[in-house]
Amino acid sequence: MRAEGAVAGEFILDIQAMTKRFGGVTAVNNCSIRVPRNIVAGLIGPNGSGKTTLFNLLTGLLRSDGGDYFYKGEPMVGLTPHEIFNRGISRTFQIIRVFREMTALENLVAVSRDGDLGGVRRRALELLDFVTLLRLKDEYAGNLSYGQQKLLEFVRALMSDPEVLLLDEPAAGVNRTLLNTLLDRIRQLRGQGKSILIVEHDMKVVMNHCEKIFVLDYGELIAEGLPEEIQRNEQVIEAYFGHK
Template sequence: MEAEKILKIEGATKSFGGLHALKDLSLVIEKGRIHGIIGPNGSGKTTLFNCISGIIPLEGGKISFDTIDITRLRADQIANLGIRRTFQAAKLAPTLTVLENIMSGNSSIKEKALKAEARELLESVGMETAADRWAGDLVWAERQFVQILRAIIGKPKLLLLDEPVSGLAAKETELVVKLIRKIKAMGITVAVVSHDIKMLMDVAEWVTVLNFGEKIAEGTPETIRNDPLVMEAYLGTEG
């Protein structure tokens, strides 16, 4: 039985000046998977997430989410359909508390229930004592966790994680990996961009490799690990 597609990208094209950030890129993200996306700086990974989430428009091509054409929709419309994302530089409201930042990710349920859910999520990453701290006082790792929790409290269908372990120590990275697996168990499809090749290969079930905005390889982590061109160009001495 063919797996159900949750996101389909067809011929995506985006340029900045003379630089092709995405060049006729096509890929599919299957429902219920953890889908990893790797590639060197400038390969188009973050641009891809920006186009999917409606932050920047495509010049050409089409993006379909659950069979709905979202190519020209605004970011808020796309979020309301069930796509949420995080950013490499965690964007939080510094004058709100940690709890308030997480709660801001879902306005569809009553405050009491939302607050209880936010506290439960904080407990799941060992940050329950940080609930009343100002978000502006958080260190880098804490900010990463809070933005992920804010994204999933809205119960999205698809979560886009942009460099979720950037700048994290090994133990913190392990916590993020556990959280990603928990998110999948919640029924949320996850797409992950990361420079941490070992982490991504451990957590992803399918991997797409980009270079200069084009897809150069795709397959299971084992297939990608054993691809000589990918190993030489992108994995190097990692893993």
């Protein structure tokens, strides 16, 4: 089965009515999102609205309880995490998860899959340089600052040269300088034709850097559109400020 609309390659991710329940709680509820190709998109919503759960579904860490999900028109539900990764979808985590007891360089080499070790090393060094971490390549990841770990995790997700990058709160706890580096690199990746989906609480970041925004509440998509549209959307305002 192919998803309509994917034929022209218009949408890189096509999520159709995905659902995930934990016991009695429905974390993601019949959620359909279409992410266009070559974009920086934002995924926002109040705490517990199902953003991270959706990332976990997309990367195969969780099995969905219903719905489908297509990447470049290919069905992805049922694939294992590393298979999904190998197709070209990569992610970072909300709470940093670098391999603390490995060096920065080893963090990147460990997750590589292809080619000769020399090539892999070269790419890893390039990427460290890309985020200004080259001089720290032999430092244990656990010894890096919080922001540096975020950057490391960011480039670790780039090791496989993915087409889709899922970033879970990249701005949280990062100082201005490193954040600017990060946002700058995200723009560069966008320029290289990649699609980036960002979960973020910092509205300044979202409104200034995302071309399109999806809003989740109680696991459902309640709005999508341009930043200025979202800012004016009554439903969104109610979701954030209205109830409770």
